[in-house]
Amino acid sequence: MHGVEDEIGFMLRLAQLAVFKDVIETLSPFGLRPSDFSALRVIAANPGLKQQDIGRELGIKGPNLVGMVEDLRKKKLIVRKVVPGDRRSYALTLAPAGRALLEQAEEAHRGHQARIRAALGDADSIQFLACLHSLAHMNRDRAD
Numbered sequence: 001m002h003g004v005e006d007e008i009g010f011m012l013r014l015a016q017l018a019v020f021k022d023v024i025e026t027l028s029p030f031g032l033r034p035s036d037f038s039a040l041r042v043i044a045a046n047p048g049l050k051q052q053d054i055g056r057e058l059g060i061k062g063p064n065l066v067g068m069v070e071d072l073r074k075k076k077l078i079v080r081k082v083v084p085g086d087r088r089s090y091a092l093t094l095a096p097a098g099r100a101l102l103e104q105a106e107e108a109h110r111g112h113q114a115r116i117r118a119a120l121g122d123a124d125s126i127q128f129l130a131c132l133h134s135l136a137h138m139n140r141d142r143a144d
Contacts, residue, residue: 026112051090
């Protein structure tokens with residue numbers, strides 16, 4: 001007889017909670033939430049990217065994105081400029097303080113990643129990631 005703990009979905013949820021707890025604790029000394037950290041990473045990799053493109057990349061809806069961007073701007077981590085020729089769009093770049101904070105947070109995040117790998121032990125991480133990717137996209141091709 002199998003218990004609920006044998007169900008893949010249930011174990012994925014427990015794993016997600018554990019990983020989220022660790023990443024939240026990892027980033028909190030920097031005053032960052034996981035979504036802030038992800039946004040700073042995307043902005044660093046794509047300076048001048050439009051605000052709405054960052055939202056699309058991270059799957060963050062309009063109102064939540066506006067609030068997050070405003071928080072990052074108020075903390076002087078990013079610079080928001082009107083896109084020439086499109087007064088309704090903003091291009092985002094990292095401010096010097098944002099770049100410095102991101103470098104420190106990236107270092108701490110590497111520790112988070114190492115803890116995940118240690119928890120996986122000898123499991124094939126490439127195969128594991130491929131399985132997670134398949135699960136994450138299992139509904140993509142299904143008609144709504």
